[in-house]
Amino acid sequence: MCNLYSMTATVDEIRRVFGSFEGDRTNMPAFGDIYPAKPAPVLRTEGATLKLEVMEWGFPGPAAAKGRPVTNVRNLASPFWRSALEKPERRCIVPVSRFCEWTAEPDPETKRKRKVWFGLHEHDEPLFAFAGIWRPGDERSYFAFLTCEPNQSVGAVHPKAMPVMLRPADVPTWLSSERVTACELAVPFSDAEMRRIET
Template identity: 65%
Template sequence: MCNLYRMTAGVDEMKRLFGSFEGDRANVAALDEIYPKYAAPVLRQGEAGLVLEEMEWGFPGPKAAGGRPVTNVRNLSSPFWRSALATPERRCLVPVRRFSEWSAKPDPATGRKVKHWFGLPPEEGRDRLFAFAGLWRPGEERPYYAFLTCAPNDMVGAVHPKAMPVMLDADDHAQWLSGSVEEACALVRPYPDHKMTQFA
């Protein structure tokens, strides 16, 4: 389960990747470490196009499960996610620079698990921006979001063998946001190893 990522891109860089959107601000805060229950920028479909909105990471969990926030969407056939997945307006793009998975075993020297960061190969000395495939829902105080996970590729699986986030290329954005359920679910697949990098 991914429970940590980084998003440090400003509005101008987001527009270069995602196109124009509403909700423009002078800039967004750089977030080096985003954990569950933190607020972060998310792009959702509005009436006239994309809308940039700050949302809280993690859907409020079922009371039967203790109410803990649900941050990762794993079982797409679950009734908990089915209606949001079937409604294109409830799909979203989660901008990301890097995401982290923790080592399975602690470092022998420190006794602590180690963060392993993944993303796209840098360009011009800077991490590249990309997006996770996400779902969102309204809330009383602010909206909530979670992002989809899938089986890991070899690179991520060597650290975290259970799952990795669903990473989208720019060409996938429209299909994820407005495609049928079948078209959206076709994007739930491990990201190609050769298009990623693991940071030291």
């Protein structure tokens, strides 16, 4: 599962890719390493308006999760996610510059698993989005994002799943369609449009 990503685009870049929105944060900082339970920017709809907000990554976990935040949505039929998926107003998109998967085996020298980053090709728009859902809380709002079967690029590192990545043209479908149509976007992203980012 993905438990690390970054979002380093400016507010102007987010607007250019995903359209105009309310909640303009001209001084929003870059979010270099975003881990579960950390804040991150999210775009959601309120009526016909797109709004930019900062939410905490991970729904408060059920007892079965021993209190850990639930960050990834894999089973779209699960009752835990069904109510949010049914309501377009509870769906969101999570702007992303790149995301990380960890190698299955530790590095022979460091004895630690290595980070492998993925993003779009340099000649493409570097900013994309995860398909997410959100929920309000007493003091803050929370979000999680969908995962699906991995493509070959991600599967070579993490064979179980990858985040559901959206192109800008997919965003209206995700944010406004009925559940079945929206969930049809939960498919592996094209290998041809991705690159492995060596750091």
